[in-house]
Amino acid sequence: MENELSALSIIFTEFYYWVTVVLMFLIHVGFCMYEVGVSRHKNHLHTLMKNTMLIPLVTVTWFFFGWWIYWAMVNGPWIGTSIMDGNSGLQLGGGFGANELANPMSPIMGVNLGDHINGVFWAAFLLFSWTAASIVSGAVIERIRMGAFAILAIAIGSVFWTIDASWGWHFDGWMVKILGYHDAYASGVIHAISGGFALGILCVLGPRIGKFASDGTPRNIGPRNPWLVTVGIFLIYTGFWGFYAACNIPIIDLGPEYGLEGTYFTATNIYVTPTTLSGITFNFLMSLSGGLLAGYWVSKGDPFWTYSSGLAGIITASAGNDLYHPLQAMLIAMVGVYVAYKMHYWVERKFKIDDAVGAVAVHGYAGVVGLIICGFVLWGYPSSGYEGYAAINPVGMIIGAIIMFGLLGFLPGWIIAKILNGMGKLRIPHEVELAGLDFNYMEAAKADEDAVAADQK
Amino acid sequence: MATVTNWVETLNAAETVVYPFVGTEWLWLLIAVVFWLAWHVKSSASETEENEKLTSRGKDSDDYKSNITNW
Numbered sequence: 001m002e003n004e005l006s007a008l009s010i011i012f013t014e015f016y017y018w019v020t021v022v023l024m025f026l027i028h029v030g031f032c033m034y035e036v037g038v039s040r041h042k043n044h045l046h047t048l049m050k051n052t053m054l055i056p057l058v059t060v061t062w063f064f065f066g067w068w069i070y071w072a073m074v075n076g077p078w079i080g081t082s083i084m085d086g087n088s089g090l091q092l093g094g095g096f097g098a099n100e101l102a103n104p105m106s107p108i109m110g111v112n113l114g115d116h117i118n119g120v121f122w123a124a125f126l127l128f129s130w131t132a133a134s135i136v137s138g139a140v141i142e143r144i145r146m147g148a149f150a151i152l153a154i155a156i157g158s159v160f161w162t163i164d165a166s167w168g169w170h171f172d173g174w175m176v177k178i179l180g181y182h183d184a185y186a187s188g189v190i191h192a193i194s195g196g197f198a199l200g201i202l203c204v205l206g207p208r209i210g211k212f213a214s215d216g217t218p219r220n221i222g223p224r225n226p227w228l229v230t231v232g233i234f235l236i237y238t239g240f241w242g243f244y245a246a247c248n249i250p251i252i253d254l255g256p257e258y259g260l261e262g263t264y265f266t267a268t269n270i271y272v273t274p275t276t277l278s279g280i281t282f283n284f285l286m287s288l289s290g291g292l293l294a295g296y297w298v299s300k301g302d303p304f305w306t307y308s309s310g311l312a313g314i315i316t317a318s319a320g321n322d323l324y325h326p327l328q329a330m331l332i333a334m335v336g337v338y339v340a341y342k343m344h345y346w347v348e349r350k351f352k353i354d355d356a357v358g359a360v361a362v363h364g365y366a367g368v369v370g371l372i373i374c375g376f377v378l379w380g381y382p383s384s385g386y387e388g389y390a391a392i393n394p395v396g397m398i399i400g401a402i403i404m405f406g407l408l409g410f411l412p413g414w415i416i417a418k419i420l421n422g423m424g425k426l427r428i429p430h431e432v433e434l435a436g437l438d439f440n441y442m443e444a445a446k447a448d449e450d451a452v453a454a455d456q457k
Numbered sequence: 458m459a460t461v462t463n464w465v466e467t468l469n470a471a472e473t474v475v476y477p478f479v480g481t482e483w484l485w486l487l488i489a490v491v492f493w494l495a496w497h498v499k500s501s502a503s504e505t506e507e508n509e510k511l512t513s514r515g516k517d518s519d520d521y522k523s524n525i526t527n528w
Binding site for chain 1: 527
């Protein structure tokens with residue numbers, strides 16, 4: 001750090017990302033509470049463990065290879081041309097392969113007095129990875145094997161979402177350059193892909209016992225603990241604030257980046273195009289509100305769907321929330337919620353898909369709708385301030401949505417689930433599902449209680 | 458062996474890497490990856506065993522209710 005101002009800027013950025021990581025931790029607390037609230041009594045502990053254990057599994061694999069993938073695959077490989085030619089200080093070694101920033105054996109992947117950013121940036125992305133895996137976790141509760149989920153969580157959390165982020169959520173990503181893909185707060189790169197991945201698994205995993213009547217009519221296995229669900233979703237909202245902040249670069253001089261005359265200090269999104277924390281705060285709250293309003297209306301006041309729709313509203317507007325007007329954000333959120341709600345029940349009836357928490361709808365369908373709408377509303381905006389990038393356009397965004405939901409989401413989820421199912425490792429035995437995944441724990445706890453009670457007589 | 462034995466010398470030399478055993482990162486990575494893979498194998502086997510035990514007991518869907526504790 002050359003001087004006090006430089007030091008202040010660096011330490012501020014370090015602290016900024018660190019705070020976002022702590023805030024985003026609440027997303028995971030919320031997901032845990034939400035899932036337990038939705039699951040039945042006999043499955044509470046297993047449900048909780050499933051979502052909790054993705055934390056260490058995704059974290060260590062994110063250290064091993066997830067972060068490497070993000071920096072290694074910006075040009076496909078072999079699709080685009082990297083602008084990280086060394087002049088920017090980010091040499092990728094011919095355009096494919098990781099630099100020292102992401103190599104797990106690099107001295108910069110640890111306590112290093114010469115670097116204040118890599119660890120907090122790594123952690124911010126890691127928390128996105130947890131979210132991706134946690135979205136999938138909710139959809140498959142009460143019948144998936146823990147061992148299968150562990151593999152699937154790593155696949156979405158440390159492999160597939162980071163490939164899509166490298167392609168479409170990186171200032172050097174080929175989708176940004178060639179397609180004009182724009183997804184500032186991750187409608188597609190977190191939510192659509194995770195929703196698609198969950199749907200791919202659900203197609204193979206099948207519904208919970210009793211979810212559908214013999215004539216195919218779906219039954220509601222509703223939330224068992226509305227208060228856990230309520231607090232859980234409010235914590236997810238809260239953590240989502242941190243997520244929005246984490247998607248920004250808090251302070252950067254665009255002057256030398258863009259070749260401007262003089263300096264231009266600003267916050268930017270992940271693509272290094274300017275926005276403001278103030279502006280996205282408008283849009284976050286307006287899209288949350290639009291989602292809640294639409295959800296209450298379309299579900300006729302159903303609390304479960306109203307809460308989820310707040311989330312779906314934000315997710316729909318997120319792709320363009322760095323640039324939308326707040327009223328646009330609100331209305332776009334409402335459209336996404338309406339489509340997601342209708343799609344959920346149509347898919348459930350038509351294909352007998354049992355999505356226990358509505359994750360495919362709230363994250364997948366809402367994310368896809370958000371990407372498509374963004375392509376029209378931001379049509380013509382530059383996707384980057386660097387030269388040679390395609391402008392944002394509907395075709396590029398629709399292709400982007402297909403890549404996110406279908407190619408990197410649904411397809412890998414379906415294939416991995418098929419393989420696990422073929423090995424007999426995907427779903428728990430019928431008898432265990434009937435008895436409940438926690439039966440052994442509960443029986444032991446009851447025996448302990450009886451023993452203590454006997455001693456007290 | 459400590460990477461840093463004198464902070465003044467380290468900072469004057471503009472050394473930035475301060476964790477112990479610099480240069481052996483590959484070894485720690487190898488150990489961690491082996492442990493990670495072993496965890497999957499071990500926990501999956503354990504899960505299968507638990508499931509088989511429960512399956513053999515033939516419990517019904519409401520049997521868990523008799524195990525709900527009062528404390």
